[in-house]
Amino acid sequence: MRRAIVSRKSKETNISVSLNVDGNGKVTVKTGMPFLDHMLTLLAVHGVFDLTLKAAGDLDIDRHHTNEDIGLVLGQALDQALKDRKGITRFGFAYVPMDEALARVVLDFSGRPKLVLRDGRGGGKTLSSSTEYSWGDAEHFLESFARTAKLTVHIDVLAGADFHHTCEAVFKALGRALEQATRLHPRVKGIPSSKGRL
Ligand SMILES: [Mn+2]
Numbered sequence: 001m002r003r004a005i006v007s008r009k010s011k012e013t014n015i016s017v018s019l020n021v022d023g024n025g026k027v028t029v030k031t032g033m034p035f036l037d038h039m040l041t042l043l044a045v046h047g048v049f050d051l052t053l054k055a056a057g058d059l060d061i062d063r064h065h066t067n068e069d070i071g072l073v074l075g076q077a078l079d080q081a082l083k084d085r086k087g088i089t090r091f092g093f094a095y096v097p098m099d100e101a102l103a104r105v106v107l108d109f110s111g112r113p114k115l116v117l118r119d120g121r122g123g124g125k126t127l128s129s130s131t132e133y134s135w136g137d138a139e140h141f142l143e144s145f146a147r148t149a150k151l152t153v154h155i156d157v158l159a160g161a162d163f164h165h166t167c168e169a170v171f172k173a174l175g176r177a178l179e180q181a182t183r184l185h186p187r188v189k190g191i192p193s194s195k196g197r198l
Contacts, residue, residue, distance in 0.1 A: 002182075003050075004080035008073045012065040013057035019077040021182050023050025031055040031070055033063060035133035036141070039171040040074075046096075046175030047182075067137050071144025078149045082182065085109055090192040092181030096173035101160030103169035105177040108152040111198040115139075115146040116154045138167055142174075150198075 003020040025045045029037045032055060044051035053074065057066030082088060093106040117139055146153045155174070160166030191198055 002081045002083070004077045006073050006077045006080065008069060008076075010069070013055060013069040015055045015057075015069055015073045016053070017073050017077040018050075018052040019074070019081055020050035021078070021081045024048065026050040027052075029053045032057065032059050032066065033133060035167075036067065036070070036137075039138070039167055040070075042168060042171045043175040043178075046172045047178045049175075049178075063133065063137055064140070067141050068144045071141040072148045075145040075148030075151070078178075078182075082109070084191055085111075085198045086191050087184045087188050088192060089181055089183045089185045089188070090198070092177035092179070094173040094176035094180065095158075096169050096176060098160075098165040098169040098172070099162070101162065101165040101169040102158040103160070103166070103173045104154075104156045104158055105170070105173040106154045107174075107177050107181055109150070109181055109198055110152045111150045112152055113147040113150050114152045115143045117142065117157075118155070119157045121157060121160065133167075135163065135167075138170070142170075 001020055001022045005018045007016040025048050027041050027044045029040045029051065031037055040053060055066055055070050057069065059066055088109060090109050095102065095104045155170055157166055157170065160169065
């Protein structure tokens with residue numbers, strides 16, 4: 001089983017994550033931000049990971065620190081669970097619709113952190129939220145996650161009007177693409193790179 005347990009405590013946040021990449025989608029998430037709980041549950045269920053994540057943070061200031069640190073710790077847990085990335089499929093992609101919204105996520109466990117987020121509907125900042133959680137928060141979360149997971153991630157929002165639907169499509173697609181990329185390839189014995197390391 002590829003799993004990791006990571007805790008991180010600072011003056012701003014206190015976060016613990018238990019992640020099993022070879023899980024069944026058993027998820028418990030409590031971040032103090034119900035919308036993010038919803039998104040992380042979708043990510044883990046569609047990634048078919050087991051995830052327990054608890055976070056306490058200075059939400060009295062705003063969501064910024066807690067949201068960012070959860071992304072960092074979750075990415076770190078994923079990186080640790082995969083160890084040297086031996087035997088993985090490495091690349092993954094998924095298109096996921098959610099009613100009128102459509103997202104595409106293409107990713108590579110490259111070892112080089114990079115998030116590219118494109119809004120094909122034009123004007124990436126036009127999404128607004130019925131909850132307090134914003135599109136900017138989602139972007140910041142995804143950047144933090146990609147950084148410590150050492151992932152190249154390209155996310156395209158191909159369609160979407162409703163904020164909730166659009167976010168759901170993105171997080172589900174990310175989960176599905178991660179599931180694909182982390183899957184052990186039956187014929188890959190070593191680290192799937194011509195350089196010999198990721
Ligand atoms: Mn929903």
